[in-house]
Amino acid sequence: MLAAADELLQREGMAGFTMEGVAALSGASKVTLYKWWATKGVLALEAYSASVNHILSMPDTGDIEADVLAHLKTFVGLLRDTAAGKVTAELLGAAQTDPEMAAAFRRIYLEPRRSIGIRALRAAQERRQIRVDIDLEVVSDQLWGACMYRLLTGWQPLDDAFAGRLVTNVMCGIKPGNGRTLPPAPER
Amino acid sequence: MLAAADELLQREGMAGFTMEGVAALSGASKVTLYKWWATKGVLALEAYSASVNHILSMPDTGDIEADVLAHLKTFVGLLRDTAAGKVTAELLGAAQTDPEMAAAFRRIYLEPRRSIGIRALRAAQERRQIRVDIDLEVVSDQLWGACMYRLLTGWQPLDDAFAGRLVTNVMCGIKPGNGRTLPPAPER
Amino acid sequence: MLAAADELLQREGMAGFTMEGVAALSGASKVTLYKWWATKGVLALEAYSASVNHILSMPDTGDIEADVLAHLKTFVGLLRDTAAGKVTAELLGAAQTDPEMAAAFRRIYLEPRRSIGIRALRAAQERRQIRVDIDLEVVSDQLWGACMYRLLTGWQPLDDAFAGRLVTNVMCGIKPGNGRTLPPAPER
Amino acid sequence: MLAAADELLQREGMAGFTMEGVAALSGASKVTLYKWWATKGVLALEAYSASVNHILSMPDTGDIEADVLAHLKTFVGLLRDTAAGKVTAELLGAAQTDPEMAAAFRRIYLEPRRSIGIRALRAAQERRQIRVDIDLEVVSDQLWGACMYRLLTGWQPLDDAFAGRLVTNVMCGIKPGNGRTLPPAPER
DNA sequence: CTCTAAACGAGACGGTACGTCGAGTCTTCTA
């Protein structure tokens, strides 16, 4: 059923993604779908994340700036060049009016991906490549979050140059020796 | 009609925002609504932006960091504490499956607000408070875009501390004397 | 729409008579059907009675016994040999669990048909072929009602001989000179 | 299981009488129900007739007219004042679209009750209180059948006066000395 | 006193139809 749902989602987008469509395509009955997924949003989300269980891993060369840059370039490439971008945007869009889906989106999509970045940043912080007073969650939003924002607004270019500038801007500010001293980042 | 549409939007959110509802509330007929707005998304958008024609202005003290920080704090307060946050998120969400609405969102909502920030940043750049090789669009996304991202994911806190860290992280990286020299930002 | 409904009713019977079927066959939408007919029973009934607006007329030779017998023979023939019998039985059957339909059945089907018989009997009563103390409604039920009963139970033969015996049994009892004197029939 | 089915039937009527309901109420599984009863109609019928295994007996005073009248008055009282009337009507109604149920209805409900009346009439015929050429099945339909018809049409009053007039009308016509001579009734 | 075979409960499932909602189109009638 998830396979059929994913196929429909890829083919039609969220606009044409209906419970009836999934039922017809999968051979399942609507009742069965509703038994397992409360809303079509949750179904779409699960179907999609089941099909792309692949989460971009972060290289680890010991140079956090290079690692993050490499990851971001792959990330923006994925969003720009494959169906993943459109689907992700539509899922996050649909979640805005479906709290249950929003929760599922956080749990299934955002959390695992965000933790990849946070983990790498934390390791760098422990290696003193990033100041200890820096809130890594904020850094994450200024890197990956900014990409997602461009994806959703569909307006400014989402390319390697953008990725490069994101990293440069933020990395210079969070490296030891630069910037003001802040109170230490809150514990997460 | 826009007033009625806005009232419905504020009261019900995008989920309960229907052409029929607007027609009933406004006394207009559906045909008339369709004559002027191609989709309900565009109508919602126009209704909302007509009601909040107020765009946050940017203070100008000559200190770009202080100005941006002040603006961001007001911005996150607005998104967090008023209905504006939810409505904006839902509008941008709905735009993901409605290209016409997406274009309108850019034109009506994003463009004017973004240009406020860009203009202030450009002035600072001309005052040499920001390096000339910095792409201000990118900076904008790392400040306001990151806020929008937190709004849409509804997960991490959207508060003054966040605003402060956004500014600190990025400003340190883009000030003269910090960071590598990059090729000059592309012309916009 | 009534034509399509009638066609479906004749073809499938009440068991296969569905709102969706009528919608598909007529080209109307279900909403429209529901707007005009509260339940499928009422729709079936109206469709049927529109198609058989022909009500068996009663001959008038002046001889009530001959007239009634002729009418009854035609009536049982209709019920036995045409689709009318099955449809009528199913409609009356369905009305047992649908009060609105039951009311409509009385109004649309029973009333006009019953009044044909009552009118003939009353004329005969005025001609003194039937005693004035006889309740003609009761007589009607012992003639046409008994036929309907056989139709619904589908068991005993529904033929001319039956019609003949119905008439004979009851006519002998209600003619002047026969039977006890009763209090006059209640006014209707 | 029959007890639960009967309870559901009495409480909800045929409209709300479902296999799932009976299963839930009885603790039996649907499969078990289907193993024993082909359709819900047959189940309802059997459940009902098991609960009202009491069949109205016919008094025998030697005066057929008095006996029949007494029986009819009790019968109409039962149909009018107890749940039996509604349930019986709904069962016969449902049988119109369920041949198997119709057959069961004849066997379980109609046959035993009809034979009570026929037996009494036959005894009277043998006592020469009823002419030998009278078809007693027809008489039965003009008495009990007419009552059932009024029950199903739910329109004309179903009371003692009606019962009285039914008997009077028909008895006068079938007594020796009244009426024409007919060919003898067919053997049953 | 076991062991096995039938019967049974539980309930998931595909399917049909239900009755409702809103989208978007199309008259028709009024101001």
Add this chain to the structure above:
DNA sequence: TAGAAGACTCGACGTACCGTCTCGTTTAGAG
């Protein structure tokens, strides 16, 4: 003559029962 009123088709919604189909799990009768 523009626009309100509202009927209409269409597609999807979420639900109810249907009748079928596994699954364990009793529960007896046979060994």
